[in-house]
Amino acid sequence: MHPMVKPALRRGWRDLNTVQFGMAPAHAMVLSPVDTATGSFLTLLDGTRGLPLLRDEGRRMGLPDGHVDGLVERLSRAGLLDDATGGGPAADALRGRPAVLDRLRPDAASLSLVAPDPGDAMRRLAARHALRVQVRGVGRVGAVLATALAGAGVGRVDVQDGGCVEPWDVAPGGLPVESVGERRDEAARRAVRRAAPGRPPRHGGARSASGHDDPGLSLVIVAPRDGLAVHAPDPAAFEPLIHSGTPHLFAGVVEGTGVVGPLVLPGETACVGCLDRGRTDRDPAWPRLLAQWRSGRPRQVPACDLTLAATVAGLAAGHALAFLDGGLPSSAGTRWEVSVPGFDWHARPVWQHPACPCGPGEKGKGEQTSEDEGPHETMAGQQPHAARLSGTWRAHV
Template sequence: MHPMLKPALRRAWRGRNTVQFGVTPAHAVTLGPVDIATGSFLELLDGTRGLPLLREEARTLDLSDRHVDVLVRRLAEAGLLDDPRAAGPQADVLRHRAEVMERQRPDVASLSVVHPGPGEGLRRMAARRAMRVQVRGAGRVGASIAAVLSGSGVGQVEVLDGGRAEPGDVAPAGLPAAAVGERRDTAARRLVRRAAAGPAPRSTGAERGAGDGQPGLSLIVVAPRDGLSVYAPVPDTAAPWIASGTPHLYAGVIEATGVVGPLVLPGGTGCAGCLELHRADRDSQWPRMLAQWRSGRRGVVAACDLGLATAVAGLAAAHALSFLDGELPASTGARWEAALPLLDWRSERIGPHADCSCGAAEHAEGEGASGSVPAQDTMAG
């Protein structure tokens, strides 16, 4: 091990013998008591020395080997240490690609803060590069999500959409103005390639799906240009994803209202069918109105503010990445909404419905009141 204090966490002395690592409450840690010699020793933890050399240099500061070992262990347990030589063979390949590492150094630093184990930041970045995500929609929201996921290190990002790009699809984080008139899927593929830090790694046999040699889908992001399909998604559309156990996340904008979620874990959380049934329970006229809205647009113009669309895309991409990195973000089984002009984000739990065929309600009954959701094989951790 070559211990290194995580460079992403700023250091400051809280007093004469206490050091604080980090600024924000979510990740800040205090360490004490720390004397002057130990404070000087902390400066040696830069990843260039192994433990034998650190013990040797610590002796010149009148610090015992035991003191060094205990301090290193405490720092590691507090999530303050990284190891630039750890993380496994996939990370080794990534580490030797200087141009990729320079682009994604801030992302790796962020992962190192969120996932405290030494080498975890680089390991999870390497895991992202082996994943395959599908984004359904190449409008202001969908194309931007695809670009962010690609730029964040996801190895394969597919974008599905039909028709040709229109001026209203253009967004600074998404399709460029030059794409107007071009097939949306073609323009989106080019956007994804341009956003990537480097070419995707080749898949191993163990990672490939049984059919086409592609890695299995880790996640589907449903971000259609028609915001109604996010606010009130059609259950039949999601039926194949429920059947195959593919996690999927909804995101979009409808009538100046941004929507992120739910993230559906098939068999574990409420799905599109549960959402529709719950709404019908609260409003008996909902199915009647929904049928009218779905039957024809009658010249409806999408009220999709560019700033709101960009915010939704960023939040949705962050939730997707959190899931891919092995966590369960706040959109899991929940939907977040914010409407202009106040933009006050609020969440609504989407629980399993007893009458839905997805089976999540039966699972919830089996789990009792724990509220747990099943682990997904597609996660990094």
């Protein structure tokens, strides 16, 4: 082990005996009491020395026997210590590719803030290389989202979409202006390859020989260019993902509103069938409206504010990475919505519906079956069922 104080946290002395690690309240910690000699020794915890050498340095600085090991243990329990050589074989392989690792160093530093054990941040970062994510829809939201995942180290990001790139599909970080007129999926795949630190090989879609959804997918992200398809997803279209147990996350823009979620964990959280049934329960006119919207001719150019699309893509990518890294983001069982011009995010719980055959509905009988989505209604203080998950989906990597 080569201990190092997590470099993502800036250090400052509150007084002569108290040191603060980190500036932002979310991850800052205070360590006290710290004597002068121990404070000087902290500068040696930079990942360049193993424990035997650190013990020798401690003795030369006048620290008593056992003090170095005790300090290392104390910092490790507090989640302030990392291991410059930890993370296992996959992390070692990543360190052997310095050009790739240099691209990912900011991501590794960020992961160290949420990965408490020494070496765990590099383990999680290296594990991303073995993951496969499919993004369905590569317009202003989907293309940016796909390149963000590839740039963050996800080893394979498959994209699926039809047609050709239109001028209004172009977005910074997504499809470039040079791709207008090209096949949308091919242009998006090139953008993903350019964004990836290791330039992954060319590949096609993620379908098995039988044509069914590939069970090897870690996550499917549904980012349709049609706003209606994210505002009111067709439950029948996602039954294969439910049956195969494939987690899937929805993201997109409808008119002036951005949507991230729900993240559907089959058998654990509400699905889009629950969403549809809950809306019908709340509003008897919902099926009639939906039939009209789906049968009507869509506008040629949908409303999709560029900054709103970037906001949605960024949040969706963050929720996807949190899940892929083994966590449970707040989009599980929840839709996050944001609208122009205020850009204030609101959580809309998606409740498990007792009539839905997806699995959670049977366990959710007797629970709340409505969704916080009415134009003049709120459900303040209530939490989606996903927040009470036992942890089955947490150990994903």
